[in-house]
Amino acid sequence: MVNTREMFAKAVKGGYAIPAFNFNNMEQLQAIIQASAETRSPVILQVSKGARNYANQTLLRYMAEGAVQYAKELGWKRPQIVLHLDHGDTFETCQSCIRMGFSSVMIDGSALPYEENIALTRKVVRYAHRYDVTVEAELGVLAGVEDEVSAEESHYTRPEEVIDFVKRTGCDSLAISIGTSHGAYKFRPEQCKRDPKTGLLVPPPLAFDVLKAIEKKLPGFPIVLHGSSSVPQEYVKMIDTYGGKMPDAVGIPEEQLRKAAKSAVCKINIDSDSRLAMTATIRKVLAEKPGEFDPRKYLGPARDEMKKLYAWKIVHVLGSNGKAR
Ligand code: G3H
Numbered sequence: 001m002v003n004t005r006e007m008f009a010k011a012v013k014g015g016y017a018i019p020a021f022n023f024n025n026m027e028q029l030q031a032i033i034q035a036s037a038e039t040r041s042p043v044i045l046q047v048s049k050g051a052r053n054y055a056n057q058t059l060l061r062y063m064a065e066g067a068v069q070y071a072k073e074l075g076w077k078r079p080q081i082v083l084h085l086d087h088g089d090t091f092e093t094c095q096s097c098i099r100m101g102f103s104s105v106m107i108d109g110s111a112l113p114y115e116e117n118i119a120l121t122r123k124v125v126r127y128a129h130r131y132d133v134t135v136e137a138e139l140g141v142l143a144g145v146e147d148e149v150s151a152e153e154s155h156y157t158r159p160e161e162v163i164d165f166v167k168r169t170g171c172d173s174l175a176i177s178i179g180t181s182h183g184a185y186k187f188r189p190e191q192c193k194r195d196p197k198t199g200l201l202v203p204p205p206l207a208f209d210v211l212k213a214i215e216k217k218l219p220g221f222p223i224v225l226h227g228s229s230s231v232p233q234e235y236v237k238m239i240d241t242y243g244g245k246m247p248d249a250v251g252i253p254e255e256q257l258r259k260a261a262k263s264a265v266c267k268i269n270i271d272s273d274s275r276l277a278m279t280a281t282i283r284k285v286l287a288e289k290p291g292e293f294d295p296r297k298y299l300g301p302a303r304d305e306m307k308k309l310y311a312w313k314i315v316h317v318l319g320s321n322g323k324a325r
């Protein structure tokens with residue numbers, strides 16, 4: 001497994017972004033690796049606190065190592081795969097992941113007062129760099145709530161703070177807040193317009209002016225976008241058709257992510273879309289074959305659907321295909 005340093009430098013220069021896909025189970029991991037290997041895309045495997053609680057940190061770490069071997073078996077000679085801690089919340093969590101062999105960590109001090117965020121981030125950076133592990137930090141607060149990541153009060157990243165923050169912490173990349181948020185309900189209906197033809201919600205645009213101002217302050221510095229699922233409406237519809245209920249689920253339109261990927265944004269985090277693909281497929285299979293009880297018969301199709309989704313993101317949204325030959 002590699003760290004993100006070289007990967008990000010190339011992505012910023014090349015005007016594309018590296019996919020950072022969360023994984024919690026074998027099917028997601030297989031799908032990520034198959035899609036990355038086929039498209040020859042560098043990839044970041046992300047492990048959240050929720051994932052560590054669900055699947056066990058040690059097991060996930062060795063699954064990722066197994067994934068590198070699997071990628072080679074698939075004919076990918078030099079896989080570029082990062083194992084990254086997503087939203088690390090304490091120094092000890094980061095330390096434990098680094099000791100265990102993660103090649104990259106995030107320390108998320110974004111909910112802390114500015115000086116405390118700096119102090120915590122700097123402590124993690126000092127430790128991580130001794131082991132050549134790269135560190136993602138966060139400034140600004142994302143809106144929205146997810147299992148382990150919540151924010152009562154969101155605010156955009158303040159461009160006037162980023163130079164001081166990056167200089168004093170020594171972080172390798174910076175996650176910013178420009179209007180994205182976690183989960184499948186990124187905007188409240190009252191924040192959106194409604195397309196009169198389809199009845200679907202049209203979300204407000206991301207704050208590209210803030211992104212531009214940050215890029216100007218930190219030329220060439222790797223920027224990260226969390227909460228970047230686009231919540232494909234075909235999956236939402238499938239879930240609703242087969243017994244689920246996800247009213248007004250809405251994500252970030254893909255054309256905005258394409259635009260971001262061409263900028264200094266070089267890591268784009270996607271988790272919810274994979275959950276939707278998996279749930280939609282499982283619901284469909286079980287609804288159509290009520291007698292089915294072999295998990296492989298519904299997890300297999302779910303895995304194939306997730307692979308399709310990951311490959312789509314790589315080729316049609318992030319543009320990272322062919323960047324890891
Ligand atoms: O940033 C949030 C990720 O989507 C992980 O979510 O904590 O529910 O695993 P999770």
Ligand code: 13P
Nearest residue numbers: 183226227228229271272
């Ligand atoms: P989504 O919920 O938009 O997939 O974001 C995932 C994320 O940011 C993980 O850190």
Ligand code: ZN
Nearest residue numbers: 182226227269
């Ligand atoms: Zn996140």
